[in-house]
Amino acid sequence: WPRLGTAAILLIDRHYNSLHPYRKNERTLYAVRLGDGCTVKYLETVGSLLVLRPHSPDFPVETVPLPESGSASDLIVGRVAQICAEV
Secondary structure, three states, X not given: OOOOOOOOEEXXXXXXXXXXXXXXXXXXXXXXXXXXXXXXXXXXXXXXXXXXXXXXXOOOOEEEEOOOOOOHHHOEEEEEEEEEOOO
């Protein structure tokens, strides 16, 4: 069952834009600015890159250069606090 289906509704906590885990020992899913839109991925930084990891390991990893004058939190819209999916 995909975690994010086509009819999923996400509740985004826009006040939480830190890469520190929200809950200990759990990965945090984020909404992040990508181009003219937004995507939902797991995030981490490697050097000067923001690494966007999909939920499924079958899909490729994307990288985005971090802004020179900013940090990863400048690209993060917020953490996904809740996912509601119709069955």
